[in-house]
Amino acid sequence: MKIFVFEYATAVNDKNFIIEGRAMRNLMIYGLKKEGINTSAINNNSHHLYEKILKNVYNSDNTILIAPNYELLEISNFLNRHDIFNKVLISPIDSLNKTLNKFSLYKELKGRISMPKTTKFPNLTDFPVIIKPIYGTGCESIYVFKDNECYERFVKSGKQKFNENFIVQEFIDGIHTSVCLFAGKEVYPVSLNGQYINFDKVKVSYDGGVVPFQAKENIKSNIKSKIFEYSKLACMHLDLKGYIGIDFVIDTKNEKFI
Template sequence: MERLLIVGANTRPVAEAAYDLGFEVYSASYYCPVDFDFYHERRCILKQGPLRSSGRFHERFRSFQLSDLAGDFLDEVDGIIVLSGGFPEDFPPRKIIGNKRTRRIENKYTLYKRLRRRFKVPVTYKLDDMEEAWEIQRQEPEKRFLIKPLWGSGGFGVSFLSNVREVSRGSFILQEFIDGLHLSASVLSTGRDAITVLTSRQLIDTSIGVWEGNFVYVGNIVPAPYPEIKEIGEDVIRSLSLLGSNGVDMVLSSRGVYVIEVNPRIQGTFECAQLSLGVNMLSAHISACEGELIDEPLRKRYAMKRIVYAPFRCQVGDLNFLRVYDIPCRDSIIEAGEPVATLLDSHENLNILRGNVRRSFGKVIGTLTPIG
């Protein structure tokens, strides 16, 4: 296999790993960062330019756009990696490297029904009427509930029922809120055997601009020193017969470990795993899909990822400095609550790492010019 197509909302990290492995890289993505140089050919949905608004991802993006964008590549490539934002069902199954069907996993209620008999999961309801949700809350006043979209990732649209003011349209999820640490296990699987290669602490922010009150994912710190989630992650992935690199999101509470969601694809911790473990995680994913698991790697460093969201509508300055990735076009306009860039770093000392990322965060915010 020589030519690899990578499809998703943001393909830069995996494309770079593929390039390092010697693949001829084709990419179809929503975002088109200026620091994305590792490809043979790419196509992007988002077109940025000076004084041009990037708009809002959730208003502009639909997953079918990726298959349309990649259409001309399909006969040219030998394999396809589908990342967040895409569905492998939209591409030729014989070329998919990873899970060939994921909709049954990414539908939160279908996943709940599959897991509830074997794992500790929050009580979850699929509803079509907000009045039903409020009635359940009245019947169970001792619990707090979250409203979640039936589909989606990143925590967008996830908020406390008590904060919801608008009537939902269509089906949605009402889920018991579990208070605790938000953790994740990155698991490699051959479909039968599985190994957790990394655990992480998820960073959640409920104060992101227009998403205020939503449980928005903004990054990870790896590794997370909670070995009890490793075996649970492996058991979940084996029970679902998933293949390659997959993620299991959990909450460690006073009542135990609850399984929240499963990401049946390469996860957002991809670059943190590579920085922390010194392993090309795309190579590990492909090997697992071919039936071979790598030995459990030892942590070499702590690693941290932090997504910077625009605190206001702004014009972007020069972001070409240390630790900053997924850089938008200079002088382009980013709407409030939309991602500006990604911060990545690693260090042997966790406190120094946190300090480095915090300073870089402030530096990025300092380059943003508020505009009306």
């Protein structure tokens, strides 16, 4: 058997995410090879990318895709036009669409897993808050405000305009992590990973991650188990398939996670 493992950042040489992406891809390839399964991949070459993806899919028995939501949806639509979805372990397009809209995703999962209070902009009441676009990845256009004075001062600067396309969330100060899962007929958490999130005054940026998690902070084993449980519940409820990543924040008291 031969499996094509595609990881987006490694394939297109995205310098912002390639280290973390390569670690996720290599973790998957290592596990497959331990089971005696041959693998193929695309390295640092975005030239004619979709044609190369298609060729590898055709030449493999099965395919695992690892990519951000938007890119994954585009690749899914491309492969769907070639009628080879039966060779690709990937979420249904309807399931992928559910993950794109952060507010819809919040409403979908609210009450099922622990999540911060989330409303549509401009509902600013309880500070500190974090404001983020409904659509977007990689900490794009995300800002945190400790109080109303800080928020008003930033708005007057004109650096960013907020509108109905943003959400407002309760800010959780804690340890930033993510969970990688492999979802088919069953859902298996693969690793708990660390994320480097930078807070420069009010601007939030993503500075990469570590796979698996290696942190000085002590995360209780029951918290890690609960995070794995929540990630499985989210995957099953949304009918996600393939290689999945879900972000979590564990508060500094090791008691609350989202």
